[in-house]
Amino acid sequence: xxxxxxxxxxxxxxxxxxxxxxxxxxxxxxxxxxxxxxxxxxxxxxxxxxxxxxxxxxxxxxxxxxxxxxxxxxxxxxxxxxxxxxxxxxxxxxxxxxxxxxxxxxxxxxxxxxxxxxxxxxxxxxxxxxxxxxxxxxxxxxxxxxxxxxxxxxxxxxxxxxxxxxxxxxxxxxxxxxxxxxxxxxxxxxxxxxxxxxxxxxxxxxxxxxxxxxxxxxxxxxxxxxxxxxxxxxxxxxxxxxxxxxxxx
Amino acid sequence: xxxxxxxxxxxxxxxxxxxxxxxxxxxxxxxxxxxxxxxxxxxxxxxxxxxxxxxxxxxxxxxxxxxxxxxxxxxxxxxxxxxxxxxxxxxxxxxxxxxxxxxxxxxxxxxxxxxxxxxxxxxxxxxxxxxxxxxxxxxxxxxxxxxxxxxxxxxxxxxxxxxxxxxxxxxxxxxxxxxxxxxxxxxxxxxxxxxxxxxxxxxxxxxxxxxxxxxxxxxxxxxxxxxxxxxxxxxxxxxxxxxxxxxxxxxxxxxxxxxxxxxxxxxxxxxxxxxxxxxxxxxxxxxxxxxxxxxxxxxxxxxxxxxxxxxxxxxxxxxxxxxxxxxxxxxxxxxxxxxxxxxxxxxxxxxxxxxxxxxxxxxxxxxxxxxxxxxxxxxxxxxxxxxxxxxxxxxxxxxxxxxxxxxxxxxxxxxxxxxxxxxxxxxxxxxx
Numbered sequence: 001x002x003x004x005x006x007x008x009x010x011x012x013x014x015x016x017x018x019x020x021x022x023x024x025x026x027x028x029x030x031x032x033x034x035x036x037x038x039x040x041x042x043x044x045x046x047x048x049x050x051x052x053x054x055x056x057x058x059x060x061x062x063x064x065x066x067x068x069x070x071x072x073x074x075x076x077x078x079x080x081x082x083x084x085x086x087x088x089x090x091x092x093x094x095x096x097x098x099x100x101x102x103x104x105x106x107x108x109x110x111x112x113x114x115x116x117x118x119x120x121x122x123x124x125x126x127x128x129x130x131x132x133x134x135x136x137x138x139x140x141x142x143x144x145x146x147x148x149x150x151x152x153x154x155x156x157x158x159x160x161x162x163x164x165x166x167x168x169x170x171x172x173x174x175x176x177x178x179x180x181x182x183x184x185x186x187x188x189x190x191x192x193x194x195x196x197x198x199x200x201x202x203x204x205x206x207x208x209x210x211x212x213x214x215x216x217x218x219x220x221x222x223x224x225x226x227x228x229x230x231x232x233x234x235x236x237x238x239x240x241x242x243x244x245x246x247x248x249x
Numbered sequence: 250x251x252x253x254x255x256x257x258x259x260x261x262x263x264x265x266x267x268x269x270x271x272x273x274x275x276x277x278x279x280x281x282x283x284x285x286x287x288x289x290x291x292x293x294x295x296x297x298x299x300x301x302x303x304x305x306x307x308x309x310x311x312x313x314x315x316x317x318x319x320x321x322x323x324x325x326x327x328x329x330x331x332x333x334x335x336x337x338x339x340x341x342x343x344x345x346x347x348x349x350x351x352x353x354x355x356x357x358x359x360x361x362x363x364x365x366x367x368x369x370x371x372x373x374x375x376x377x378x379x380x381x382x383x384x385x386x387x388x389x390x391x392x393x394x395x396x397x398x399x400x401x402x403x404x405x406x407x408x409x410x411x412x413x414x415x416x417x418x419x420x421x422x423x424x425x426x427x428x429x430x431x432x433x434x435x436x437x438x439x440x441x442x443x444x445x446x447x448x449x450x451x452x453x454x455x456x457x458x459x460x461x462x463x464x465x466x467x468x469x470x471x472x473x474x475x476x477x478x479x480x481x482x483x484x485x486x487x488x489x490x491x492x493x494x495x496x497x498x499x500x501x502x503x504x505x506x507x508x509x510x511x512x513x514x515x516x517x518x519x520x521x522x523x524x525x526x527x528x529x530x531x532x533x534x535x536x537x538x539x540x541x542x543x544x545x546x547x548x549x550x551x552x553x554x555x556x557x558x559x560x561x562x563x564x565x566x567x568x569x570x571x572x573x574x575x576x577x578x579x580x581x582x583x584x585x586x587x588x589x590x591x592x593x594x595x596x597x598x599x600x601x602x603x604x605x606x607x608x609x610x611x612x613x614x615x616x617x618x619x620x621x622x623x624x625x626x627x628x629x630x631x632x633x634x635x636x637x638x639x640x641x642x643x644x645x646x647x648x649x650x651x652x653x654x655x656x657x658x659x660x661x662x663x664x665x666x667x668x669x670x671x672x673x674x675x676x677x678x679x680x681x
Contacts, residue, residue: 051470073469083470091463094456102460105453106472112481114454121453164471 002065004029004168004198005050005081010059010069012042012049012222019045021222022059027215029064029167032199034209037219038242043202044086046219047172050200051083052076063168078106082166086173086202088153090160092146096137099145099156101128103163127163134193135159136185151182158189168198175205187212210234218242275444282436286429293548295428301540302435303496304520306442308532308539310489311517316526317450318482319462320375321383324390325490325517330509331366331393332359332491334404337498340412352414352425355499356438356492363491367484375479378465382479390514397506409505412498425499435496442489447529449485458482516543519557523564525571534572551621552613587672594665601657607632608651615643 003026012020019042027033035043048054050061052073061069068076091099101118104127105111118124132138135155140148145156158174174190175183187208190199203209209216210230217227220242226233233239285298307329314320336359342348350358370393374385397404404410414425423430449455457478461468465475498504507513516539524535542560547553568575582588611631618629619638627639636643 072474074472074474077470077472085467089464089467089470091460091467093463094459098456098459102456102468103471105457110453112454112457112473112477114449114452114481114485116452117448118451118453118456124453160467160471 001029002062003027004031004064005200006062006065007046007050008060008062010046010049010061011057012045012054013057019222020049023219023222023224025217025224025227027198027200029198030196032194032212032214033201034213034216035200035202035219036204036206036209036216041219042222043219044172047083047170047200047202051081051170077164077166080166081168081170082161082164083170084157084161084172084174086176088150088157090145090153090156092144094145095142096145096148096156097128097132097141100131100159100163101125103160104128104131104165107164107166127165131159131163134162135189151178154178154182154186155189158186158193162193166197169194169200171199171201173202173204175203175208183208279440282440285436286432292428295432297540297544299428299432299435299500300544301537302432302439303493303500304517304536304540305439305533306489306493306496307517308521308524308536309443309446309529310486310493311521312526312529312532313446313449313458313482313486313489315518315521316528316531317455317462318458318479318486319378319465320479320483321386321518322374322514323383323387323511323518324370324374324393324514325386325486326509326511326513327370327390327393328363328366328487328490329494329497329517330504330513331494332363332487333494333498333504333508334410335359335362335491336495337410337412337502337504338403340414340416340498341410344413344416351420352416352499353420353423353434356495359495359498360488360492363494364484364488366491367487371480371483371487375476375483378461378475378479390509390511393509394506394511397509404506404509405504407506409503409507411503414499414502431500435500438492438496442492443533446489450529454478454481519561523561523571525573525575527570528573528577531571531573534576538572550614551617555613556610581676582672585676587675590672591665591668594661594668597661598658598665601654601661603654605651605654605658608647608649608654611636611643611647612651615647 005025005027007023007025010020010023010025011018023046035046037043045054049056049069052068052071052075056069059069060067063076063079063081066079068079068081071079091102094102101124104124105121108121108124108127110116110121110124129138132141135158137148137152137155137159140152145153148156154174154177158171161169161171171190175186178186183205190201190212199212201209201212203212213230215228216230216233217224218233218236218239219225225242226236226239228236286295289295289298307325310329311322311325314322314325336355339348339350339355339358340352343350343352370389374382374389377385398406414431425431425434457468457473460471461473461475461478468475468478494504494508497508520535520539521532522535523538524533525531539557542553542557546556550556564571570578579588579591582591614631615629615636615638622629623638627637629636629638629643638644
């Protein structure tokens with residue numbers, strides 16, 4: 001069976017600066033995969049390449065065996081891959097409910113239709129209500145997204161990402177800027193909403209990574225130096241030297 | 250699952266009042282449109298109403314771009330103007346007997362050709378959003394305006410294209426000779442267009458257009474090609490722009506280069522903004538106010554554009570949400586029974602504004618009179634006064650009134666602000 005996501009010799013340069021230098025990576029279906037690495041290692045860039053936000057300079061990216069490196073973000077999304085953003089990226093003037101409903105519309109087949117009423121789309125309404133229940137924002141249903149608290153916006157960010165029912169979920173630092181209890185709640189949420197799905201997560205918080213991930217890849221200076229089970233990564237001397245800091249061992 | 254626990258009638262109870270409210274609103278609007286000519290039946294007032302109706306459709310269609318889709322267009326008159334040209338050519342074909350088509354449905358012709366030009370030009374403009382979109386729309390506006398002088402065969406050169414709406418035999422007594430019949434034609438089209446545009450805003454495309462307005466990048470990551478969303482929204486908007494153009498062709502029986510010109514593109518922007526882009530009904534108010542300036546005030550004074558410009562600046566500075574947001578905000582205050590706290594401050598601010606405005610208008614009108622009319626008659630009739638603009642006294646008086654009004658206005662405004670913040674604070678507490 002093909003991996004859910006596969007990167008082969010992926011390279012990316014901005015001008016003369018090479019950011020990603022030939023990354024090979026395979027994420028099996030149903031796996032929870034974390035990508036870690038020091039600041040500036042290229043983690044977010046890698047996400048942007050996989051989701052079509054940036055074009056690769058070389059190499060190939062495959063979603064369930066299908067090449068997607070030349071596709072636009074919306075085409076990749078329609079193939080069942082959805083992502084969240086490190087900096088909250090929501091629809092500020094729309095209500096919480098509308099944010100989630102919009103995110104569910106394409107996958108339910110409503111596309112660009114202007115000949116049917118949105119209110120008549122019972123499945124979209126149901127799906128949005130379901131997601132709001134899951135992310136714990138049902139109470140804030142009619143609040144404009146722009147006035148939510150930071151933690152609520154982060155939860156909505158995840159809600160928008162999962163509402164379309166994508167099989168492959170990419171989360172970019174979902175717990176950044178959160179305190180301990182918020183982080184714990186977010187990890188529980190992520191675990192709940194990605195059951196039976198493939199998850200790739202960029203994360204700085206090591207406790208989150210080792211709690212959540214089946215496998216971990218370590219990205220340093222645009223290269224994957226190790227890709228293994230969490231325990232093996234912890235024990236890996238190369239990783240300790242490059243990333244975790246030798247002193248810690 | 251949840252609904253099983255709730256009594257079956259809960260949902261019905263929850264939805265019914267909303268629908269009743271909506272029916273009352275639309276029904277009331279229809280009754281007002283039908284009954285208006287019974288109250289206002291003088292020629293001038295009726296023309297004014299007709300022009301307001303045309304502008305309402307135009308401004309609502311513009312807000313499908315600006316308010317709903319986040320597209321700031323500087324060339325919306327292209328679509329209404331081209332719709333108007335095709336409509337007047339169709340009218341002339343009907344008159345020649347080369348085409349059989351009811352005049353009543355002529356706005357459909359304008360709409361279809363408006364939408365077609367939307368397909369052609371929109372394909373280019375909607376490739377980008379934001380500033381780039383605005384710039385390209387400006388370019389296309391200039392281009393079409395230039396074409397209108399280059400291609401006199403279609404655009405009629407400087408004189409434009411004229412027509413006669415009384416073509417064919419009257420159908421059920423409708424000949425479109427009397428102004429009242431044109432009013433009802435415009436009112437009917439306005440009502441239907443408004444209803445359809447409102448319905449469009451409640452469809453999947455309408456909602457996604459809002460999403461693209463708020464955050465085009467994120468919209469791409471939930472499966473939507475933002476270019477297609479903008480394009481469809483623009484084509485739909487240009488249909489209604491074209492329909493409004495056709496109505497103006499029927500109303501004035503002439504279409505000139507002005508119909509596709511920059512002045513009209515700017516006008517619809519100003520009207521929509523004054524009304525308020527954030528609410529569906531905002532542009533309706535804006536269109537009414539704008540037309541009042543452009544038709545009623547312009548017939549009373551040459552300085553109407555100056556007043557309109559100042560009013561526009563005042564709105565942008567003090568009420569960027571437009572008249573609609575002022576109404577909605579005050580309704581919220583009234584609903585919480587706090588409006589009484591604002592009344593004295595409102596009274597003071599309005600009184601001071603009127604005094605300052607009176608002085609200001611007097612100064613402006615005297616300048617105009619001095620420059621243009623004084624050689625014939627130095628006396629200007631204003632506010633029931635006879636002012637000799639060659640004597641110093643009226644000038645001193647006008648300046649004094651203006652200064653006094655402005656001096657009063659400042660504390661009144663600060664008082665109002667203070668009261669307003671107080672009320673908002675209490676509203677906030679009520680919500681929390």
